[in-house]
Amino acid sequence: MSFEEKLIQCSDCGNTFTFSAEEQEFFASKGYTNDPKRCPSCRQARRSQRYGDGDYNYRPRRQMFPVVCAECGKETEVPFEPREGRPVYCSECYSKNKQRE
Numbered sequence: 001m002s003f004e005e006k007l008i009q010c011s012d013c014g015n016t017f018t019f020s021a022e023e024q025e026f027f028a029s030k031g032y033t034n035d036p037k038r039c040p041s042c043r044q045a046r047r048s049q050r051y052g053d054g055d056y057n058y059r060p061r062r063q064m065f066p067v068v069c070a071e072c073g074k075e076t077e078v079p080f081e082p083r084e085g086r087p088v089y090c091s092e093c094y095s096k097n098k099q100r101e
């Protein structure tokens with residue numbers, strides 16, 4: 001099955017946009033059977049509307065855990081879950097300790 005470029009009119013802004021063969025292939029590989037109704041910029045706008053403002057679907061790239069530095073007592077955050085019994089250091093003390101070794 002081969003795909004041919006299609007011209008589709010956006011249902012939001014009325015602009016005509018190209019639904020390229022590659023995009024169609026991508027859509028098909030995702031199991032989508034319907035053509036997109038909106039141009040890429042309207043799709044983008046809707047997406048940022050839906051996922052903006054700390055929506056529950058929004059996931060930060062990595063979770064930070066609040067910890068207290070075992071050396072200087074400063075409150076800081078680390079990108080891993082601190083284990084009990086293991087000292088956690090702020091970035092300053094961490095690099096100091098590293099140099100000492």
Ligand SMILES: [Zn+2]
Nearest residue numbers: 010013039042
């Ligand atoms: Zn549009």
Ligand SMILES: [Zn+2]
Nearest residue numbers: 069072090093
């Ligand atoms: Zn520290």
